[in-house]
Amino acid sequence: xxxxxxxxxxxxxxxxxxxxxxxxxxxxxxxxxxxxxxxxxxxxxxxxxxxxxxxxxxxxxxxxxxxxxxxxxxxxxxxxxxxxxxxxxxxxxxxxxxxxxxxxxxxxxxxxxxxxxxxxxxxxxxxxxxxxxxxxxxxxxxxxxxxxxxxxxxxxxxxxxxxxxxxxxxxxxxxxxxxxxxxxxxxxxxxxxxxxxxxxxxxxxxxxxxxxxxxxxxxxxxxxxxxxxxxxxxxxxxxxxxxxxxxxxxxxxxxxxxxxxxxxxxxxxxxxxxxxxxxxxxxxxxxxxxxxxxxxxxxxxxxxxxxxxxxxxxxxxxxxxxxxxxxxxxxxxxxxxxxxxxxxxxxxxxxxxxxxxxxxxxxxxxxx
Numbered sequence: 001x002x003x004x005x006x007x008x009x010x011x012x013x014x015x016x017x018x019x020x021x022x023x024x025x026x027x028x029x030x031x032x033x034x035x036x037x038x039x040x041x042x043x044x045x046x047x048x049x050x051x052x053x054x055x056x057x058x059x060x061x062x063x064x065x066x067x068x069x070x071x072x073x074x075x076x077x078x079x080x081x082x083x084x085x086x087x088x089x090x091x092x093x094x095x096x097x098x099x100x101x102x103x104x105x106x107x108x109x110x111x112x113x114x115x116x117x118x119x120x121x122x123x124x125x126x127x128x129x130x131x132x133x134x135x136x137x138x139x140x141x142x143x144x145x146x147x148x149x150x151x152x153x154x155x156x157x158x159x160x161x162x163x164x165x166x167x168x169x170x171x172x173x174x175x176x177x178x179x180x181x182x183x184x185x186x187x188x189x190x191x192x193x194x195x196x197x198x199x200x201x202x203x204x205x206x207x208x209x210x211x212x213x214x215x216x217x218x219x220x221x222x223x224x225x226x227x228x229x230x231x232x233x234x235x236x237x238x239x240x241x242x243x244x245x246x247x248x249x250x251x252x253x254x255x256x257x258x259x260x261x262x263x264x265x266x267x268x269x270x271x272x273x274x275x276x277x278x279x280x281x282x283x284x285x286x287x288x289x290x291x292x293x294x295x296x297x298x299x300x301x302x303x304x305x306x307x308x309x310x311x312x313x314x315x316x317x318x319x320x321x322x323x324x325x326x327x328x329x330x331x332x333x334x335x336x337x338x339x340x341x342x343x344x345x346x347x348x349x350x351x352x353x354x355x356x357x358x359x360x361x362x363x364x365x366x367x368x
Contacts, residue, residue, distance in 0.1 A: 046291035050306035057313035065320040071197040073316065079190065079267060081312040082201025083108065083260040084279055088286040089205075089212045090253035092304050095287055096216070097246055098229040098296030099147060099154035104257045104283050106165035107139050108276035111261025113169035116178030116271025125185055133258050139165060140254020144247035162280070169273040178271040189267030201263050205308070208256070213301035221245065229296025285332050286311050288339035311335070 061068035087104045094101050111132045118128045139161070146157045193203045216222040227235040228242050236242050265271050290307035292299030314331065 047300065047303050047306060050290070050303060050310060053310050054306060054313065057310055057317060061313060061317040061320070064317050068317065068320065073320075075192055075197055075199055077312050077316045078199035078202035081308065081315065082199055082205055083264045083267075083276075084282045085205045085286065085308040085312070086201065086208060086260045086263070087253075087257050087279070087283045088290075088304055088308060089208050089301070090249065090256045091283050091287050092290065092292055092299055092301065093212065093216060093225055094154075094249050094253055095292050095294065096229045096296055096299045097225050097249055098232060099246060099249070100158065100284075100294075101143060101154065101250060101253050102158040102280050102284075103139070103143060103161040103165055104253065105276045105279040106162045106169075107136060107254055107257035108261040108264055108279065109274060110139070110165045110169045110172075111136060111258040112265045112271045112275040113173040113273045115262065115265050116176065117172045119178055119181065119271070120176070125182065129262055132262060133255060136254040136256075136258020136261070137251055138254070139258070140251040141247065143254070144250030147250065148243040148247050166273075166277070173271065173273045175273075179269055181266070181269060181271075186266050186269040189263060189265070189269065201267070204259075204263070209301055209305055216301055225249070226297055229293075229298070231297075281329075281332055281336070282311070285335045285339065289335055291339075294340060 058069075065073075067073050087108070091101055091104060114132050114135060115128055118131065119125070123131075143154070143158055143161055146152050146161075147154045188200045191200070192198060193200050196203070216225065224235070224240045224245055227238065227240055228245060232242055261276065264275055268275065286307045287299075287304065288294060289311065290299065290303035292303065314335075315328065318328065318331065
């Protein structure tokens with residue numbers, strides 16, 4: 001799968017490598033191989049590191065509490081982190097394309113507000129869910145069009161819509177709390193999937209992870225996403241519809257975050273305007289911890305799945321140790337810093353090797 005990540009970068013990175021001006025240049029060819037092989041090894045090492053971290057978290061959890069691997073605790077772990085992990089999937093594609101969506105939690109919160117508002121006004125729940133999902137598509141389209149059609153930076157746009165969607169939730173629902181939803185729906189938020197010990201949100205995450213993984217690593221669209229993140233100008237020159245793909249990614253993000261808002265509301269059995277506030281940092285932490293480059297062009301869905309498991313395990317283990325919940329922000333912040341600094345250090349080392357390699361070959365040639 002790591003090779004799928006790099007397939008779209010072959011021609012896009014060629015011009016940036018030493019000696020690559022000449023397509024037949026031996027130095028350019030060697031440089032491209034060094035670059036690609038280095039990136040493959042980097043991704044494999046990162047995902048291997050996540051596996052080691054996951055095993056360490058499992059050991060820590062078992063030491064902290066014998067109930068860590070109990071079915072009840074695993075169900076609780078899935079319930080607590082299901083919506084966050086679900087939102088991390090479309091965020092992964094957005095970040096790989098070289099953008100970011102910080103309005104994910106606000107989309108979730110506005111979706112929750114809309115569920116409460118429509119329920120208070122007598123709408124049937126199936127109609128409410130459909131309306132909320134369509135609204136999510138619209139919210140994502142707003143982000144995508146502002147970024148692609150007006151050329152605004154996604155960081156600034158989604159910070160703005162983060163506040164905008166939060167304000168809209170306050171206007172729609174105000175300080176009202178709606179909590180009289182039918183049990184047939186709220187059970188989806190708290191009960192296990194039939195004949196299993198995992199939550200509905202976990203099952204939905206697994207299904208979506210498979211879908212996103214296939215799209216990202218086994219389709220032309222996925223290769224285009226990697227190409228856009230690696231070099232947008234070269235992708236445009238290659239005929240890739242950059243604006244359309246990026247807009248679509250934001251639309252998908254809005255839809256999935258609205259779905260997460262439905263699950264979140266059912267899990268809490270409560271609709272409030274501030275549902276999900278602050279969860280965007282958790283989503284970003286999972287994505288970056290997965291080895292997805294904040295600059296775009298690199299990342300895997302397997303990494304995101306492993307990262308979500310590590311993140312959920314750490315939070316749950318700390319909870320079982322009576323760690324102050326107010327201090328969890330320290331842990332999230334530390335994970336964010338580590339996930340940004342570690343790949344950056346690895347990339348610097350790889351680029352240094354890339355620069356030194358042709359010099360070393362020339363030196364060895366002269367000695368001969």
